[in-house]
Amino acid sequence: MYFDSVSALLQMDGHGSYVWSAYGITALTLIALLVAPLQRKKRQLRELRAHYRREQA
Amino acid sequence: MWAWFHKWSSPRWFYQLSGRLLPWLAVISAVCLLVGVAWGLLYVPPDYKQGNSFRIIYIHVPAAAVAMAGYMMMAIAGAISLVWRIKLADMVVKCAAPIGAALTFLALVTGAIWGKPTWGTWWVWDARITSVLVLFFLYIGIIALYEAFENKEAAGRACAILALVGAVNIPIIYWSVEWWYSLHQPASISFTGESSIHPSMLRPLMLTITGFYAFFGVALLMFVRNEILDRERNTRWVRELVTAAAR
Numbered sequence: 001m002y003f004d005s006v007s008a009l010l011q012m013d014g015h016g017s018y019v020w021s022a023y024g025i026t027a028l029t030l031i032a033l034l035v036a037p038l039q040r041k042k043r044q045l046r047e048l049r050a051h052y053r054r055e056q057a
Numbered sequence: 058m059w060a061w062f063h064k065w066s067s068p069r070w071f072y073q074l075s076g077r078l079l080p081w082l083a084v085i086s087a088v089c090l091l092v093g094v095a096w097g098l099l100y101v102p103p104d105y106k107q108g109n110s111f112r113i114i115y116i117h118v119p120a121a122a123v124a125m126a127g128y129m130m131m132a133i134a135g136a137i138s139l140v141w142r143i144k145l146a147d148m149v150v151k152c153a154a155p156i157g158a159a160l161t162f163l164a165l166v167t168g169a170i171w172g173k174p175t176w177g178t179w180w181v182w183d184a185r186i187t188s189v190l191v192l193f194f195l196y197i198g199i200i201a202l203y204e205a206f207e208n209k210e211a212a213g214r215a216c217a218i219l220a221l222v223g224a225v226n227i228p229i230i231y232w233s234v235e236w237w238y239s240l241h242q243p244a245s246i247s248f249t250g251e252s253s254i255h256p257s258m259l260r261p262l263m264l265t266i267t268g269f270y271a272f273f274g275v276a277l278l279m280f281v282r283n284e285i286l287d288r289e290r291n292t293r294w295v296r297e298l299v300t301a302a303a304r
Contacts, residue, residue, distance in 0.1 A: 002102055012112070013103070013108055014174075015112075018110050018173060019109060019110060022113045022117070025163070025167070026120070026167065029162065029163055033156060038279070048286065049299055052299065
């Protein structure tokens with residue numbers, strides 16, 4: 001481990017706010033890229049099921 | 058060869074195969090990203106000139122690399138969709154655009170955040186940065202163009218053409234740091250000669266690059282699979298799949 005303490009890790013000699021904000025934005029964006037298709041799939045399955053039921057009726 | 062090509066382009070076959078592939082890709086991506094990021098943030102010593110800000114490299118370079126490679130893949134899918142009228146290729150073009158746009162956005166934003174402590178500025182109209190901004194607008198343009206058409210077949214063709222034309226931008230991005238050398242540094246990783254980055258910094262970078270490529274694969278497969286369900290809704294196999302999942 002390069003840093004001696006958690007606060008040193010957070011501060012990174014003054015570069016902490018840059019590094020952590022870059023990683024934070026990246027994490028949020030990547031998570032959004034996974035959540036979006038998962039939610040769309042849920043919605044689609046619901047819609048398709050309703051669509052097929054209507055066809056049968 | 059042709060049988061292989063046809064099989065691959067069948068949405069049903071692709072749906073089944075991608076479903077089996079997806080968990081593996083997801084595991085590879087998660088492991089590479091988590092290990093690479095932890096290594097890069099916690100264990101690698103800081104750069105002697107840039108200090109700790111250089112740690113942004115572990116997300117900036119992979120995001121930019123995959124944004125460019127993703128564009129090339131999208132342009133090739135566009136060519137396949139134009140020449141052979143393959144539905145699956147058309148879906149890939151449509152689905153790759155938002156993922157590529159998000160990764161290009163990340164490359165630009167992490168680059169700006171890195172630029173502030175390193176160059177003293179968030180933004181500069183350097184050739185590399187400007188051409189990546191053009192890449193971002195190309196991705197956004199493809200999304201907007203697709204939405205602009207009522208007829209989805211015409212939309213697919215227009216997007217494929219735009220993707221192909223925009224591909225000229227990729228070599229421009231790639232060599233921009235050599236042709237118009239200004240603030241952005243040239244490549245540190247070389248496949249033919251010796252890399253100018255220290256191995257201790259390079260190893261975690263290789264991991265996060267692999268992780269981002271695998272992530273792109275995961276996201277693309279998820280988007281394309283949804284698109285397949287939507288467009289093939291009137292086929293028997295999708296009906297059976299959906300009704301079986303309900304039980």
